Amino acid sequence: MAAFVTTRKILFQHCDPAGIVFYPRYFEMINSVVEEWFEDVLGHSFASLHMDQKKGVPTAGISVDFRAPSRLGEVLTFTLTPGPLGRSRIPCRIEAHGGGQLRLEGALTLVYVDGVTLKSEPLPATLAQRIEQS
Numbered sequence: 399m400a401a402f403v404t405t406r407k408i409l410f411q412h413c414d415p416a417g418i419v420f421y422p423r424y425f426e427m428i429n430s431v432v433e434e435w436f437e438d439v440l441g442h443s444f445a446s447l448h449m450d451q452k453k454g455v456p457t458a459g460i461s462v463d464f465r466a467p468s469r470l471g472e473v474l475t476f477t478l479t480p481g482p483l484g485r486s487r488i489p490c491r492i493e494a495h496g497g498g499q500l501r502l503e504g505a506l507t508l509v510y511v512d513g514v515t516l517k518s519e520p521l522p523a524t525l526a527q528r529i530e531q532s
């Protein structure tokens with residue numbers, strides 16, 4: 399399973415008055431990285447997943463350690479690495495680097511759910527294959 403690597407520029411909207419990233423904004427960035435991974439690598443845009451297929455991948459758990467502050471105008475490189483898949487769960491490692499420095503690292507678990515009942519469902523074989531062969 400390959401790592402997905404992408405970048406995010408730190409904008410004014412991400413920062414507190416001290417000019418460093420306010421930590422909830424990191425969670426939004428992580429979600430946007432997951433969304434980009436689904437669309438660009440897994441072939442399931444969130445629009446298609448949610449609106450057409452009526453499925454979802456909520457985050458059931460997330461744990462992040464913030465190792466160093468990130469500042470307005472920097473570009474962070476996010477690396478998302480999926481781990482061994484469960485029945486419905488997609489465990490992922492997440493890291494962000496900036497200026498050659500580790501800024502955050504952690505893990506999150508996505509769970510494939512039905513969009514109406516919001517209960518977990520087995521990962522479709524095609525999606526599991528895409529993740530495993532990515």
Ligand SMILES: CC(C)(COP(=O)(O)OP(=O)(O)OC[C@H]1O[C@@H](n2cnc3c(N)ncnc32)[C@H](O)[C@@H]1OP(=O)(O)O)[C@@H](O)C(=O)NCCC(=O)NCCSC(=O)c1ccc(O)cc1
Nearest residue numbers: 454455456457458459484485486487507509511516517518
């Ligand atoms: C995730 C859940 C649906 C799972 O509940 P259930 O359907 O009853 O299933 P289970 O408890 O049997 O667990 C199912 C799997 O999830 C795993 N699981 C459940 N809870 C956890 C936690 N906390 N950590 C890790 N893994 C977990 C569990 O090990 C099972 O794995 P498999 O063996 O691979 O199937 C439920 O716990 C829930 O609704 N939690 C709240 C989720 C939430 O609100 N997250 C925050 C915001 S959602 C969001 O941002 C979003 C993003 C993208 C979207 O597409 C949709 C929503």
